[in-house]
Amino acid sequence: MSPRDVARVLAGGRIAIGAGLLAVPRISLAMWIGRDAADRAVAPVGRALGIREVVLGAMLLHTLDRPQVGARWLRALAACDGVDLLATIAARRALPAYRRPLIAALAGAAAAAQLGAARAIAAEPPERTDAIA
Secondary structure (H helix, E strand, C coil): CCHHHHHHHHHHHHHHHHHHHHHCHHHHHHHHHHHHHHCCCHHHHHHHHHHHHHHHHHHHHHHCCCHHHHHHHHHHHHHHHHHHHHHHHHCHHHCCCCCHHHHHHHHHHHHHHHHHHHHHHHCCCCCCCCCCC
């Protein structure tokens, strides 16, 4: 699988997670925060997180054919997932014990994959714009 394919899969996953958070925020967030997600006050936060995920995934897809821009977006998304990982670790005592490793693994793996794809895509030679067709 090429680095661009990895990036497309990651962007698609981010969009799918975001869509789930938009459509059913309390159910989607239950995977991360457990039964506290049932609180009605959680839904707006879930939807805000959901739209963030949809927009970030869509922007990656939009910029992926421009190697330098796509690589920057991948690094930004890796930072977002790194923050999710750190937030999960920081709140680990308040989160359901059996969900912590799953969320940490997802966030950590996504961050690492995005950084790897960014490095490979940024190393691609720039496209020539002066070529005659």
